[in-house]
Amino acid sequence: xxxxxxxxxxxxxxxxxxxxxxxxxxxxxxxxxxxxxxxxxxxxxxxxxxxxxxxxxxxxxxxxxxxxxxxxxxxxxxxxxxxxxxxxxxxxxxxxxxxxxxxxxxxxxxxxxxxxxxxxxxxxxxxxxxxxxxxxxxxxxxxxxxxxxxxxxxxxxxxxxxxxxxxxxxxxxxxxxxxxxxxxxxxxxxxxxxxxxxxxxxxxxxxxxxxxxxxxxxxxxxxxxxxxxxxxxxxxxxxxxxxxxxxxxxxxxxxxxxxxxxxxxxxxxxxxxxxxxxxxxxxxxxxxxxxxxxxxxxxxxxxxxx
Numbered sequence: 001x002x003x004x005x006x007x008x009x010x011x012x013x014x015x016x017x018x019x020x021x022x023x024x025x026x027x028x029x030x031x032x033x034x035x036x037x038x039x040x041x042x043x044x045x046x047x048x049x050x051x052x053x054x055x056x057x058x059x060x061x062x063x064x065x066x067x068x069x070x071x072x073x074x075x076x077x078x079x080x081x082x083x084x085x086x087x088x089x090x091x092x093x094x095x096x097x098x099x100x101x102x103x104x105x106x107x108x109x110x111x112x113x114x115x116x117x118x119x120x121x122x123x124x125x126x127x128x129x130x131x132x133x134x135x136x137x138x139x140x141x142x143x144x145x146x147x148x149x150x151x152x153x154x155x156x157x158x159x160x161x162x163x164x165x166x167x168x169x170x171x172x173x174x175x176x177x178x179x180x181x182x183x184x185x186x187x188x189x190x191x192x193x194x195x196x197x198x199x200x201x202x203x204x205x206x207x208x209x210x211x212x213x214x215x216x217x218x219x220x221x222x223x224x225x226x227x228x229x230x231x232x233x234x235x236x237x238x239x240x241x242x243x244x245x246x247x248x249x250x251x252x253x254x255x256x257x258x259x260x261x262x263x264x265x266x267x268x269x270x271x272x273x274x275x276x277x278x279x280x281x282x283x284x285x286x287x288x289x290x291x292x293x294x295x296x297x298x299x300x301x302x303x304x305x306x
Contacts, residue, residue, distance in 0.1 A: 007102040012058025016048050019057055019104070023095055031192035043091035046072070057099065062109045065092065069113070086116040122297055123264040124255050131159065131265065137251040142214060149215035151247050154233065154240065156211065158259060161202045162266035162284050163188060165259040168240070171232040176212075177201075184209055188285060198285035267294075268301050 010019055020041065027037045050068045051060070069089060072080050080088075096110035126134060138152040158168065167188050175187040184204040190196060233240060241258070248257030255261070263284070270280050280298070281291040 007099070007104050010057070010099070010104045012105065013056045014104070016051065016055065016057060016060070019099060020044055020048070020095070023098060026098065031194035033192070039087070040091045040094070043088040044095050046088070047092060057105060060096075060109050062112050065110055065113050082116065089113060089116055122300055124261055125268050125301060126159075126253075126255075126257075126261065126265045130251065130253060130255075131269075133251040134247060134253070134257065135159070138247050140250075142211065147214065147218065149211045149218060150233075151243055152211045153208070153215045154243060155247055155262070156205070156208050157186075158262035159266055159269075160205050160208070161186065162263045162270075163202070164263060164285075165237060165240075167285075168233060168259065169231070169237060173230045173232060176204075176232070178204075178209060178212075197287065200282060200285055202283060264298075264301070267298055271298055271302055 007022060010022060023044075024037060024041055027040065032040075047065075047068060050071060051064065055064075069085065072088065073085055093110040093113060093115070096105065096108050099105045100108035100111075134155060135152070138155045141148045141151045154168075157163070170189065170191075171186065175189060177185045177187065182203075184206065185201045186204055187199075187201050189199050244257045244259070244262075248255070251257075267280055267284060270283065271277075275283075277291075277295055277298075281288070281295075284294070286294060
């Protein structure tokens, strides 16, 4: 059984509140983001208001937890959407699994609580014609009186790699391997250990390289800088969102061109091209658990386009 100083003071007679406090420190040590920790703590603290005040960890049963989620779903005054309920079940199961893993509880009462799957609405994607229209609109900026390759470099990168907004913002010039023997690649890296499983190297299309070289020449800084620090897109998230919106409008889209739309369009195009599902999962940098819902949506999107 693994040792953990954060649980050494806990036992079956400890309160749920004290366990949550220690779990907060554990999540922080694991490199979880502040927003993730805040959401998880908010989810599990609701349980303390539902159970009697004198309930200790060892007295919490599977029946208690199932009753708690039934109350949350059907009886609590504050509405609880299917997605929120699923997240709260996940957080609760995670807490009790941690307590069981480190020997505080001999039996995990949340293990047999059924996980709910909240499938959110299908994402919006580009049709093949819209895909071409977007790239043409972005490419026109390269051919204008004041050439600007930035829109094309951004849009084409998103549509062919499927990377997220946060990943895009984290790319430095050092993450590009344009002279790799296996072809040009981009390395998606994460600073926090908990997200290391998302790191991956993705191939870049050969015809993206000339646009990238134009872009670097146009936006090259006057003073030299370490490539490990120089961002590929040194602008705010909102500025890049506006850029995508502008390209979408110029392409005549009636939908809102976004990072998420580009990501899903990339995944759908790969799926239609016959790429193995697990290869798509790895390309997107998602876990096998996350992939379950994403793959359901992807198959639904593929069916709707046929």
